[in-house]
Amino acid sequence: MTPVTVVWRYLQGRFVTSVLTVVSVALGVSLVIASVLLTRGIKEAFIAGATDYNLIVGAKGSPTQLVLNVIFRMDAPTPNIPLSTYENLRSDPRVEVAVPVAMGDAYQGFRYVATTEAYFAPFSWRRHVPALLTGRLFRNEAPERPDYEAVLGADAARRTGLKPEDRFYEGEEMAAYPLRVVGVLRPAGTADDRAIFISLGSYWEMNEISRKAMIKPLTAVLVRPKRLSDLPALHRGWNVGPDLQAALPSAILLNVFNLLGLVEDVLAVVLAVVAVVVGLYLFVTMYNATLERRREIATMRALGARRATVLGIVLLESCAIAALGGLAGILGGHGVAALGGSLLAARGGPVTQGLAFSALQPVTFGAVVALGALAGLLPAVLAYRTEVAENLAPL
Amino acid sequence: MTPAGPVLSLRGVTKSFPLADGGVLQVLDVEHLELPAAGCTVIRGRSGSGKTTLLNLIAGVSAPTDGTIVIHGTEITALPEARRDRFRAERIGYVFQSFNLLPAFSALENVVLAMMFARAIPRREQRPRARAILTRLGLGARLGHKPGQLSRGEQQRVAIARALANDPPLILADEPCASLDAATAREVLTVLLAVCREAAKTLLVVSHDEAVLAAGDRLLDMTTINARAEAAG
Numbered sequence: 043m044t045p046v047t048v049v050w051r052y053l054q055g056r057f058v059t060s061v062l063t064v065v066s067v068a069l070g071v072s073l074v075i076a077s078v079l080l081t082r083g084i085k086e087a088f089i090a091g092a093t094d095y096n097l098i099v100g101a102k103g104s105p106t107q108l109v110l111n112v113i114f115r116m117d118a119p120t121p122n123i124p125l126s127t128y129e130n131l132r133s134d135p136r137v138e139v140a141v142p143v144a145m146g147d148a149y150q151g152f153r154y155v156a157t158t159e160a161y162f163a164p165f166s167w168r169r170h171v172p173a174l175l176t177g178r179l180f181r182n183e184a185p186e187r188p189d190y191e192a193v194l195g196a197d198a199a200r201r202t203g204l205k206p207e208d209r210f211y212e213g214e215e216m217a218a219y220p221l222r223v224v225g226v227l228r229p230a231g232t233a234d235d236r237a238i239f240i241s242l243g244s245y246w247e248m249n250e251i252s253r254k255a256m257i258k259p260l261t262a263v264l265v266r267p268k269r270l271s272d273l274p275a276l277h278r279g280w281n282v283g284p285d286l287q288a289a290l291p292s293a294i295l296l297n298v299f300n301l302l303g304l305v306e307d308v309l310a311v312v313l314a315v316v317a318v319v320v321g322l323y324l325f326v327t328m329y330n331a332t333l334e335r336r337r338e339i340a341t342m343r344a345l346g347a348r349r350a351t352v353l354g355i356v357l358l359e360s361c362a363i364a365a366l367g368g369l370a371g372i373l374g375g376h377g378v379a380a381l382g383g384s385l386l387a388a389r390g391g392p393v394t395q396g397l398a399f400s401a402l403q404p405v406t407f408g409a410v411v412a413l414g415a416l417a418g419l420l421p422a423v424l425a426y427r428t429e430v431a432e433n434l435a436p437l
Numbered sequence: 438m439t440p441a442g443p444v445l446s447l448r449g450v451t452k453s454f455p456l457a458d459g460g461v462l463q464v465l466d467v468e469h470l471e472l473p474a475a476g477c478t479v480i481r482g483r484s485g486s487g488k489t490t491l492l493n494l495i496a497g498v499s500a501p502t503d504g505t506i507v508i509h510g511t512e513i514t515a516l517p518e519a520r521r522d523r524f525r526a527e528r529i530g531y532v533f534q535s536f537n538l539l540p541a542f543s544a545l546e547n548v549v550l551a552m553m554f555a556r557a558i559p560r561r562e563q564r565p566r567a568r569a570i571l572t573r574l575g576l577g578a579r580l581g582h583k584p585g586q587l588s589r590g591e592q593q594r595v596a597i598a599r600a601l602a603n604d605p606p607l608i609l610a611d612e613p614c615a616s617l618d619a620a621t622a623r624e625v626l627t628v629l630l631a632v633c634r635e636a637a638k639t640l641l642v643v644s645h646d647e648a649v650l651a652a653g654d655r656l657l658d659m660t661t662i663n664a665r666a667e668a669a670g
Contacts, residue, residue: 346525347526348522351554
């Protein structure tokens, strides 16, 4: 028998109280872990999904809405812009690449993104080039004779169950325009995973308004200047007119991170309060247990246990409860984060599944055990100072 | 090897407690007391005569206000607390009136705990030894039972086994039969005396139970030991 066995017997002896205390610690730790993982996942998703294009030109309005919708497929699309915007940008000598994008409706929640093959082109400056897992890209066909071909992002293919050569449409009014899957992209960890890419020609034919009004609308144009020194002039120039705006994705991302930073600050205060509440609960549990056990502690001392031994037993018990709660909380927190991430992703939110082992787990575990030691310190000192003769009096 | 001479010797031992009004209450004043090796000495005295205080001082769980206590040639009153704890664990067995078994532990574990604290018996030998002692005391079928699952007589026998766990030469028993009915008290007393005689232990019992008084080899009265017995009472 060792002090560890003694602690284990004590935990078993007060099974309900021990379990409730472990659950309380676990809930607090879960909250911390899930919050950190989700905020980190959202940040990482924003970083991973950030575009390599320096400028986005779209309809006048909120630049944040424009960037969130075009790059991260969040928020509602901004109003349409004419095809001529793209043509003007393409012919601008300061522009290296211009990619037109039109945001359409959705199939089973996965948004149609109409664009050209340039969207998938492996330019040397691109960090992430969408790559095919299977099949091929859609053709850049003549707009008046579209092929209705679709390339699915990895999540869109997995969740809809669609595979190459499958045909699909949503709603009876779209039955005349069935799309055919020609390719599936590799998972990229970006919003492209949840998109269904089609050609602009297919989009314009499928869109009743553009079909009847004989117009070719776009949502935005992604722009890469030849020289970064041209970026300010392009940005200013496209913001002068009354109908169009040019947004800098990096600046918008910075705004988003600033907002996330505020959320993190509030979260840190909430989590600190949770840590204090959990610590206090653990303290009260251990304090009451020590008060209840004063006779047993006195008996141990009478049997020859040193003061340091009884102090160690109480501290070890407090740390054991914290450690068990910490382990359960870390596992639970990952579960909650995975669930929250899935729910967020299903609603089109950007989040990575941060299940990788990092400093977070050992640091959290160490902090929880330290909290356990702190909460057990006063009860342990109480045990240390227990007067043997006083507490051995016959019952 | 037990040194020659008395097992226990008290000289000029006093114990006082501070009072709330700033005064002092002296409850024990033992000028001289010696206990010969082996045999059973019974100290009788009425409630409040300082019997338990005397045992606590001999066991070293509390320190005298003044005087010296020597057990087997070691002056325990001169030892620092940690060494006194170790000495008590190895050399003194204590049987309490209320048994004081730890409720979360089985009978076997209660006995092993005493060995764990003393660290005098190698760990691998602790369980077999505890099993053997409990079996000798008729508890072979109760090893895994917790105190709450044992009768009072069985609980006191576990407490006796615990006192014997580290093979101490001196066993102290504080009213060992006071919490038991007459029949169980007789049974427990018989067992306690038998194992102590069998292992040549020195047994010091404080009691006011007639059956216990009659069973000892030597009978002392608190009024002759403690000059403050009347005041304490």
